[in-house]
Every structure is written in C-alpha cells, then in structure tokens.
Amino acid sequence: MAASPFLSVLVTIPLTAPARRGPVILVTSYETTATTVAIIGAGAAGLTLANLLQRCGVSCVVLERQSRAYVEKRQRAGVVEHRAVRMFEEWGLGDELFAGAPASGTIEIRVDGAGRLFHESEYTGGVQSRMCPQQILVQRLIGTFLDGGGDLRFESAGVALHDLTGDQPRVTYQDAAGTQHEIVCQFVAGCDGDHGVSRTVVPAGAMRTYTYDYGIGLLTVLADVPASRYPLFAVSEHGFAARFARGPNASRNYLQCLPGDDLANWPDDRFWDELRQRVGEDGLASGPVTEKGIVEMRSRVHEPMSYGRLFLVGDAAHIINPMGGKGMNLALHDAEVLARGVRAAVRDGDEAPLRAYSEICLRRVWDHQEFSRWMTEMLYESGDVSLAGPFRQRLARARLERLFTSRAAANMFAELMVGLT
Numbered sequence: 001m002a003a004s005p006f007l008s009v010l011v012t013i014p015l016t017a018p019a020r021r022g023p024v025i026l027v028t029s030y031e032t033t034a035t036t037v038a039i040i041g042a043g044a045a046g047l048t049l050a051n052l053l054q055r056c057g058v059s060c061v062v063l064e065r066q067s068r069a070y071v072e073k074r075q076r077a078g079v080v081e082h083r084a085v086r087m088f089e090e091w092g093l094g095d096e097l098f099a100g101a102p103a104s105g106t107i108e109i110r111v112d113g114a115g116r117l118f119h120e121s122e123y124t125g126g127v128q129s130r131m132c133p134q135q136i137l138v139q140r141l142i143g144t145f146l147d148g149g150g151d152l153r154f155e156s157a158g159v160a161l162h163d164l165t166g167d168q169p170r171v172t173y174q175d176a177a178g179t180q181h182e183i184v185c186q187f188v189a190g191c192d193g194d195h196g197v198s199r200t201v202v203p204a205g206a207m208r209t210y211t212y213d214y215g216i217g218l219l220t221v222l223a224d225v226p227a228s229r230y231p232l233f234a235v236s237e238h239g240f241a242a243r244f245a246r247g248p249n250a251s252r253n254y255l256q257c258l259p260g261d262d263l264a265n266w267p268d269d270r271f272w273d274e275l276r277q278r279v280g281e282d283g284l285a286s287g288p289v290t291e292k293g294i295v296e297m298r299s300r301v302h303e304p305m306s307y308g309r310l311f312l313v314g315d316a317a318h319i320i321n322p323m324g325g326k327g328m329n330l331a332l333h334d335a336e337v338l339a340r341g342v343r344a345a346v347r348d349g350d351e352a353p354l355r356a357y358s359e360i361c362l363r364r365v366w367d368h369q370e371f372s373r374w375m376t377e378m379l380y381e382s383g384d385v386s387l388a389g390p391f392r393q394r395l396a397r398a399r400l401e402r403l404f405t406s407r408a409a410a411n412m413f414a415e416l417m418v419g420l421t
C-alpha cells in the first residue's frame, strides 16, 4: 500500500508576540504523508518491523536520522538466534536474509587456557542459530524493503512526535534539503535505540525504569583477523575474554576491563598481549584494529513498552548486556509481536493483541535478562576473583562444570543460547 503525500499548513502564534506590533504569525508548511505506522529508526528493530508490515500490506514510513551508508556499515551483534531465523522464514524472508550465513552450533569455553567444546545442537535436536553480522542483516533488510517499494527516509533531522494519545498521531521532521515533513499515522513505533527521541516524549510517571549495573567494563575490539574456530569464551584469573567471527576475515574481541576505564589505557599492543594471556595462546595472530570502544555492562528495562499509540521496540525499550547475544534478538522479537498486533488492528479491527504487546515482549525480555545475568556471573566470577571473592569464584566454577556433567543443565543453557522457544 503506497503512502499518499499531500500538503498542509500549520499556523503558529507565539505566546510571546510583542503587543504593539500585533501577533507575529509563523507559517510552517509541511509536506504531509498519510500512512498506518510511522517507524522511527532504521536499526534491526525498525527495519524488521517495516519488512513484516510490508509483507502483510500495512503501509509504513521509516525515518532514520543517519545516512544509508552509515547505517549499513555499523557493526554490532553477530548471531541471529533460531527463533528469529524461523520467524523470518515464516514471513517469507529467510532466503533473502540468510543466504550464505553459516549455522552456529558449537562454542568453546576455555578455563585457564584449557578449552572444552559445548555442542549446543546436541541438546537442541540439531537446531542452530545463524552467524550473520548485524550490518549484513541490516543491509539486506534495507534492500528487501526498498525492492518492495518501501518508504525509507534517511537523514531525517529533528524528528518530533505529537498527539500520541489521540486517534491520529503525527511525526514531524526535516529532510536533508531543509523541507519540513509531517507524517500522519495511526501508530508510532519508537525503534530509535537507547538514545532516541521516542521514549523521551513519554511523561514522567507513565513508565518505570529498572536498571542493573554489573560494575564491569568491557573493551570491544573489531579487528581484521579471523576469529578462533568456534565462538570463544575464556575465563582466567586475568579476567574474561571472548572472540567471535564477523565474517571469515574479521573478529570482534572482548576483554573485561575496569568500569569507567579509558580507551587511552588500551593501545593495540596492550590489547593483543592481554588477549593472548587470557585465552592462553601465545601465538594468537594480531591484525589491524578497525574499531575500538568501551561499554559498561549495564541492563535496563522500561515498563510498559507502550504509551498511547506509541510502541517502543528494541533498544528504545530495553538494553541488555552483550553476554548471550540477546540485544538484537530481543529487538527482532518485539518487532514481530508489534507487526502481528498492528495487522490484527488494521485488518480485523481487533486491538487486543496491541494491548498485549508490552506484556508479551516483557516476558521474553526478563527471561533473557535473567539468562544474561546468570551467564555473566558464571563466566566473569569464575575468573577474576576480585569481582565477588573466592567463595563465589568456586560457586561460579561449579556452575560452569555442571554444563559438562548434567544433561539438564546443558539443555537449559543450549535452549537459551540458541533461542529455541
């Protein structure tokens, strides 16, 4: 369904207009587009939602503040869990999105340099996740949406949301040429990440925020050097380290660091030395570092995930620490729940699924927050004794050992890692 552009004029009389000269009338003309869903943000969440809506014939307009080139290069997550792969397949997008993306069925957990393989697929009936760097998924989602005639507007500045509690919300913004636009819609999807504008319009008191700070910093380094054979988690007294493939010739590497640590403390040589020590491989090859950053290990959930006709999706509603790789996967789940809700509302006049949106999403969000915390405790505390003390270190090692000795424990871990349900 194509969006229909027309023109509208908004007249504003400033309250502060000087009395003697009469009111100053500012005339703002908008290029107006009518659509069903205005989607703010073209990350994994917004683009997935846009594609699913397109598949069920519901019109939408996507507004993204960055350029297409920027969005397509942004590197982040790398594993799409089974549930999400199955979801894309069910919506007829599996082949386009995952062509050539290898399955991911084994991880290595290395303790004090001694590695053991954990074959997730042995515990999931052969079901596996797919390795798909987020920027590849984003590029393909953009391609399929535009090929299907989708309306995706990059470099949209000053996005503002209006009338969210009425029947006809509006979103205004300015394009790169300076033209003012207005999108008149039925629903707004806030898919603009943790630092976006959507959540900020929710009045204080209408949403509750739950935050957890792990008190750990995480150095992340992207390098043009192949990763270890399997996704690697390394535990040692020197601190936690992890390595994951980002395509055949690049890797994303993680090192536990101090909270509030400074990148200046991590010149490339120090990073490679620490990585070698923590994974127990003196001969580990280094390569050009293409991106380096420090993130604080923090999690946050905003409840409920909706306000009036605004629905928050993905990072705009919750962030989760990277352990377990659930950030992008939660975003994909939210997007599908919202797409189904909008379809029911638009096609069948049934708004019940939309009313249940927040509750359905939050169930999975909290389940994965719990998993992510469980895994963080197990892997970080079993290494660095300064984090929680020697007693908890022994507990964490016992928990880790159980994965290799108890089928029930292995089942649970594999099920959550692969995203079986």
Ligand code: APR
Residues within 6 Å of the ligand: 040, 041, 042, 043, 044, 045, 046, 063, 064, 065, 066, 071, 076, 077, 134, 156, 159, 191, 192, 193, 194, 195, 196, 197, 313, 314, 315, 316, 326, 327, 328, 329, 331
């Ligand atoms: N106007 C328009 N677009 C905006 C605005 C704004 N005011 N603010 C942010 N955006 C855009 C960003 O430029 C970005 O492209 O919204 C998008 C949000 O994308 P992500 O941050 O990737 O968030 P999300 O789509 O929820 O991603 C889900 O994938 O890898 C993970 O860390 C990522 O956990 C996150 C997940």
